[in-house]
Amino acid sequence: MAKAMKVYNNGDADVMKWEVVDVGSPAANEILIRHSAVGLNFIDVYFRKGVYPPPFFPFTPGLEGAGTVEQVGAEVSEVSVGDRVAYASPPLGAYAEKRIIAADRVIRIPDEIDDTTAAAMMLQGLTVQYLLRQTFRVKAGDTILFHAAAGGVGLIACQWAKHLGATVIGTVGNEQKAEIARRHGCDHPILYNQEDFVERVRDITNGKGVPVVYDSVGATTFDKSLDCLQPKGYMVSFGQSSGGVESFNPVVLSVKGSLYLTRPTLMTYTADPADLVEMADELCSMVVSGAIKIPVKQRYALSDAVQAHKDLESRKTHGSTVFEV
Numbered sequence: 001m002a003k004a005m006k007v008y009n010n011g012d013a014d015v016m017k018w019e020v021v022d023v024g025s026p027a028a029n030e031i032l033i034r035h036s037a038v039g040l041n042f043i044d045v046y047f048r049k050g051v052y053p054p055p056f057f058p059f060t061p062g063l064e065g066a067g068t069v070e071q072v073g074a075e076v077s078e079v080s081v082g083d084r085v086a087y088a089s090p091p092l093g094a095y096a097e098k099r100i101i102a103a104d105r106v107i108r109i110p111d112e113i114d115d116t117t118a119a120a121m122m123l124q125g126l127t128v129q130y131l132l133r134q135t136f137r138v139k140a141g142d143t144i145l146f147h148a149a150a151g152g153v154g155l156i157a158c159q160w161a162k163h164l165g166a167t168v169i170g171t172v173g174n175e176q177k178a179e180i181a182r183r184h185g186c187d188h189p190i191l192y193n194q195e196d197f198v199e200r201v202r203d204i205t206n207g208k209g210v211p212v213v214y215d216s217v218g219a220t221t222f223d224k225s226l227d228c229l230q231p232k233g234y235m236v237s238f239g240q241s242s243g244g245v246e247s248f249n250p251v252v253l254s255v256k257g258s259l260y261l262t263r264p265t266l267m268t269y270t271a272d273p274a275d276l277v278e279m280a281d282e283l284c285s286m287v288v289s290g291a292i293k294i295p296v297k298q299r300y301a302l303s304d305a306v307q308a309h310k311d312l313e314s315r316k317t318h319g320s321t322v323f324e325v
């Protein structure tokens with residue numbers, strides 16, 4: 001037996017209930033993990049609210065965690081009992097003291113990285129890996145625009161882009177977040193609630209625009225993000241924290257300069273376990289070398305997930321948030 005958050009119907013944060021659950025035993029290719037830390041991500045809000053439909057009810061939210069392997073199935077060769085492991089992967093179920101997951105969805109945590117850091121970095125850090133290193137490969141000399149630059153994904157992206165030699169323009173919700181983003185490598189924080197970010201990007205780039213916009217804010221930024229791009233630039237729409245983008249006519253891409261549009265997800269990029277391992281190796285080496293410091297800025301007990309969701313949704317958080325289990 002263990003405790004876990006359960007959601008019986010979509011709704012606001014209060015629909016999450018902390019309950020005793022039966023964890024069961026791992027099947028042949030599965031492992032049972034005792035969590036020591038669980039990551040909070042904006043996608044948890046989408047599933048709780050029903051923006052992304054959960055596969056079944058009741059469900060336990062969460063896609064990211066770290067802990068120790070307590071049991072392994074008969075055919076598991078990847079990890080052993082006692083190993084410290086971390087993951088960022090479906091199925092839902094991370095908001096739990098213990099969970100079962102397929103063995104090929106986890107990585108072994110390097111000795112230099114503690115469990116809290118691992119739980120904070122897997123989903124957001126792997127996302128930054130594919131965004132900056134695969135979807136559009138950022139190189140030295142590029143100037144990029146990254147929205148919500150002081151968020152969990154944002155602060156990791158600022159550091160990684162800076163490490164690659166890019167100039168980072170980042171949008172943020174207030175002055176305090178601007179200062180935090182600056183400290184993590186954002187050269188030009190823009191207060192997008194107060195300033196016209198298209199004008200600012202044009203000023204900063206001498207009218208040229210940027211080769212890539214990473215936009216996870218969605219409804220309130222999507223159209224204007226396209227106006228920040230150079231001809232043949234990349235619009236990477238990877239989230240919708242302000243709401244979904246309504247219907248979109250692809251002709252706009254031609255009118256605004258033969259632009260590219262993609263709507264990527266981490267799940268596609270890590271679907272092949274070999275890719276997952278390669279991406280995680282690069283992320284871990286960035287963290288172990290000190291090039292990226294994982295910004296764990298909020299910690300909650302897992303039983304306080306309701307409050308954590310309220311804080312994330314009301315834009316009170318910055319950097320990464322971890323549940324201590």
Ligand SMILES: NC(=O)c1ccc[n+]([C@@H]2O[C@H](COP(=O)([O-])OP(=O)(O)OC[C@H]3O[C@@H](n4cnc5c(N)ncnc54)[C@H](OP(=O)(O)O)[C@@H]3O)[C@@H](O)[C@H]2O)c1
Pocket residue numbers: 040041042043123124127148149150151152153154171172173174177216217238239240241242243264265266267312313314315316317318319
């Ligand atoms: N596609 C993928 O593979 C993938 C993977 C990971 C994350 N994501 C997406 O990346 C985004 C960031 O994720 P995260 O977990 O790191 O969250 P986060 O950035 O820490 O939090 C979301 C931030 O979005 C900004 N925001 C703007 N308008 C908002 C609104 N109306 N309501 C709430 N927030 C608003 C806020 O920053 P300001 O106050 O500074 O505006 C807020 O702090 C999310 O959209 C998430 O879905 C996508």
